[in-house]
Amino acid sequence: MGEYLRLLTTNDQEIPLATLQRAVPFCAVWPIDNPDGSGSPQLAIGPEPNSSGRIWAIVERDEVGEGTLGADEVAEFRESLQLGGPPSAVLWLHDYLGRVRAIYAIHLRPDTIQDDPDAIRAIGMIREALRGVVGGIMEYDDFGFTNESGRVIWLIPRVTPEGKLDVARLDESTGEWISDSLNLSDSARLSEFLSGRTSA
Numbered sequence: 001m002g003e004y005l006r007l008l009t010t011n012d013q014e015i016p017l018a019t020l021q022r023a024v025p026f027c028a029v030w031p032i033d034n035p036d037g038s039g040s041p042q043l044a045i046g047p048e049p050n051s052s053g054r055i056w057a058i059v060e061r062d063e064v065g066e067g068t069l070g071a072d073e074v075a076e077f078r079e080s081l082q083l084g085g086p087p088s089a090v091l092w093l094h095d096y097l098g099r100v101r102a103i104y105a106i107h108l109r110p111d112t113i114q115d116d117p118d119a120i121r122a123i124g125m126i127r128e129a130l131r132g133v134v135g136g137i138m139e140y141d142d143f144g145f146t147n148e149s150g151r152v153i154w155l156i157p158r159v160t161p162e163g164k165l166d167v168a169r170l171d172e173s174t175g176e177w178i179s180d181s182l183n184l185s186d187s188a189r190l191s192e193f194l195s196g197r198t199s200a
Contacts, residue, residue: 009136086196
């Protein structure tokens, strides 16, 4: 999995800083200047306020509209959908991405994360706090997308997959998601998931 987690939402509501600070009372969330000098301030997540050398992750919000960097990013996501599967999720995601109005990108800093046992928990709680306010789907850098319930629905085939995932498959006759679990080391089941086939 890459160094970015992204929440893509059709809701253009901005989330108050205090909401995220309340979500992780055991650490700190504070604003920092955008390094390119433009756009909204970024948010840093770390063990204590203004601890610039120990930042675990940085959160940035990009609007999606005509001529924005967010729109360019969404266009790239839509173009990449054919690299993975299953096909039903490709169609669903293509439609959903066309309605996205904001992207919250969480840039992980692995070197500082590994030094603190609270880091992963804090980042996960911030992610869920964001999703709790504006909804949306998650994109895991160079890996896959979830649906609005947080289950993985689309994957890029991996050369050496491992681990287990909570996944969902779209029932195209009803439009409902069918929940399942997927062992990435089971090559037959992984192939079935990516192709959209189901076991007899």
